[in-house]
Amino acid sequence: MAALFGPRANSLAIVMIVGVLTLAVLFAVAAYLFYRSPYQTAVGYAPEQPVPFSHRHHVGGLGIDCQYCHASAETSDFAGIPATHTCMTCHSREWTNAEMLAPVRQSLAREEPLRWVRVHNLADYVYFSHRAHVNNGVGCESCHGRVDRMPLMVQRKPLTMQWCLECHRNPAPELRPENRITAMGYVPAEEGIAGSELIEHYGTPLDRLTECTTCHR
Amino acid sequence: MSRLAALVMAALGVAIAGCDQPEMRFQPKYSTYDEAARWPDNQAARQPVAGTVARDQRLEPLARTLPVALDRRLLDRGQERYEIFCSPCHAASGYGNGMVVQRGFPAPPSLHSERLRDAPLRHFVDVITEGFGVMYSYRDRVPMEDRWAIAAYLRALQLSQQIPYDTLSAAQHSRLETDTREAP
Numbered sequence: 001m002a003a004l005f006g007p008r009a010n011s012l013a014i015v016m017i018v019g020v021l022t023l024a025v026l027f028a029v030a031a032y033l034f035y036r037s038p039y040q041t042a043v044g045y046a047p048e049q050p051v052p053f054s055h056r057h058h059v060g061g062l063g064i065d066c067q068y069c070h071a072s073a074e075t076s077d078f079a080g081i082p083a084t085h086t087c088m089t090c091h092s093r094e095w096t097n098a099e100m101l102a103p104v105r106q107s108l109a110r111e112e113p114l115r116w117v118r119v120h121n122l123a124d125y126v127y128f129s130h131r132a133h134v135n136n137g138v139g140c141e142s143c144h145g146r147v148d149r150m151p152l153m154v155q156r157k158p159l160t161m162q163w164c165l166e167c168h169r170n171p172a173p174e175l176r177p178e179n180r181i182t183a184m185g186y187v188p189a190e191e192g193i194a195g196s197e198l199i200e201h202y203g204t205p206l207d208r209l210t211e212c213t214t215c216h217r
Numbered sequence: 218m219s220r221l222a223a224l225v226m227a228a229l230g231v232a233i234a235g236c237d238q239p240e241m242r243f244q245p246k247y248s249t250y251d252e253a254a255r256w257p258d259n260q261a262a263r264q265p266v267a268g269t270v271a272r273d274q275r276l277e278p279l280a281r282t283l284p285v286a287l288d289r290r291l292l293d294r295g296q297e298r299y300e301i302f303c304s305p306c307h308a309a310s311g312y313g314n315g316m317v318v319q320r321g322f323p324a325p326p327s328l329h330s331e332r333l334r335d336a337p338l339r340h341f342v343d344v345i346t347e348g349f350g351v352m353y354s355y356r357d358r359v360p361m362e363d364r365w366a367i368a369a370y371l372r373a374l375q376l377s378q379q380i381p382y383d384t385l386s387a388a389q390h391s392r393l394e395t396d397t398r399e400a401p
Contacts, residue, residue, distance in 0.1 A: 027229075027232075031232065062305070062316045062317065062320070063316055064305055064316075065300070065301040067301050068301055068302060068305065068358075071357075071358040071359075077249075078249040078250075081250060083357065085353065085357070086358065088353065089353040090305070090317050090322060092351065092353070093321070093322050093323060093351060094317065094320060094321055094322055113250075113260070123241065123242040124241070124242060124243060124244035124246065124248070125241050125242070125244070179297070
């Protein structure tokens, strides 16, 4: 009877062990990269909207403050999607025949809300509050990016827990004074207010920012 | 070979799906402005019943004049809210040539006219609440306390355009000439 293991069995075993380990590591790396890729985080997500509303035009071009439309950002968890009435405040007289705005006029006439597609989606187990952020020195730009340069609203930040924690562990570099919250292109270093000063000003509870129940309930 | 590839893909799919908990991510609850098939208008956010009173709503009739203390904080708040909600048309200066007017919206009257300088504070609060001419109501965007703050700030804004140059101090003169804040 021939030997059960031939002369090549040892090398084969080593190749198999190394091969399986390498594959496992490669798989883990690939899975991690996939999990952090735009495919999973939705960075770059810019869905088609009922009206191709341009933040670049309204914010960048006209200089309308974020809160003109997102009026509940400082009082509510939800920043607020403007009612059709808000659009019509100007568009009752501006671009009144524009084909692009037909759904807005229709929404007003039929008293049916426009069905905007939400761009920044968080999992249901995350309890994000706009009020808690904008009243404590975090600017819109920190999470939404340069909205004044977006012809169509697009997600620019990964919105992963890791990304949230980067700021929750060290909020100082992201903080702004009250009157610069909605500003776009704010550079803390240029305005000369140190992050540590702002942390003191807002009374930022550094020890509580990374507790589980701050974001998960 | 293709069977092997399919097998590898399936294994990858199962492994990656295991990282996620869709039932946690999408919980059976309504968030703001969700669709809700159970309601006739398909909206989770309900319209309040006619005559609903908000918990923080004042029940006494609207004050005839400023119901809160006039201080710096109120004026700052008024300025901030004025610049957010009013300046697109009325302009930060109050002369009525704001950005939206420059794009074709009918120009509102200057806030520095004699008629509006003589108007009581309550007039501005009423206009913000009810709208005026082509101006829509801001009832749903500017809460009552902010309307009074804006009205109070308007007085300061009007005053700023009515002070004779000679009555200012030398320090104020130099500030007027060196202040580089843009007038939007």
